[in-house]
Amino acid sequence: MRQKIFTKIASYFFRGLLFVAPIAFTILVIQAVFNWLDGLLPVNVPGLGILILISAIVGVGYLGSTYFMKPFFEMFEQVIKKIPLLSLIYNSIKDLVGAFVGDKKKFNEPIMVQFDEAGKIFKPGFITRTDLSKVNMEGFCSVYMPHSYNFSGNILVVKNELVHPWDVNSTDAMKFIVSGGVSGIEEM
Template sequence: MRQRILTKIAGYFFRGLLFVAPIAFTLLVIQAVFNWLDGLLPVNIPGLGIVILVSAIIGIGYLGSTYFMKPFFEMFEQIITKIPLLSLIYNSIKDLVGAFVGDKKKFNEPVMVQFDESGKIFKPGFITQSDLSKVELDGYCSVYMPHSYNFSGNIIVVKNDLVRPWDVNSTNAMKFIVSGGVSGFEDM
């Protein structure tokens, strides 16, 4: 009898933990990001630093889109690309941010890559370059394969005939991969 009660209590605890842990972790991450962003500007009013930062980013984005300021932004980028280490860092971050936002989004072409000769094992990923002939790899493409439960992944170069399109929404494909195959297709 006592064992059954303890087993039920443990079951309730783990069920509650399954509900509370993701919410608590999400709130902690949001709070940490909020505090970090708010602390970038030395303003003593909570939240005002973020408002100023977001406003400044929107303003810079607007200026960068205007016909008059575009040449200045391009000149700034040309100067940065001539400085060796700074160029590497700047271009890497620009490409990473551009992969998720902007006009040239990447990770919008989900695919399955065949990993065995019999065609029974596939790994999901996203085409990042569909043609590698410029680097003397005719018939090859590059595929980014995100890791599950992580903000990292691998880039592989693979023959085109081992890659097949995956007819799913790219957002659902990313959720599926990052969650370890647990979520991503609930609304289908």
């Protein structure tokens, strides 16, 4: 009898944990990011720092879009490109951010790469370059394969005939990959 009651309580506990843990961690992450962003500016009013930061980013985005300021931003980038270490850091961050937002998004073509001759093993990823002929690799493409439960991945150079289109939304494909196949299926 006691064993049955303990098992029932443990079952309810784990079921509750499955509900509460994701909510709690999401709130903690949002709170940590908010506090970090808000703390970037030394303002003692909670939320004002992040509001100023967002306003400044929108303002810089607007100025960067105007015909008058574009040459100044381009000149700034040319100066940055001439400084060796700074250029590497700046361009890497710019390319990473540009891969997810802006006009030149890179992870918008989900695919499956065939890993065996029989066509029974596939790995999902995203095409990043369809043509590698400039680096003497005709008939190859570059594929980014994100890791599950991680902010990392691998870039593979793959023969074109091993790459199969995956007719799903790129956001749902990324959700599916990053979650280890647990999420994203319902949306597909």
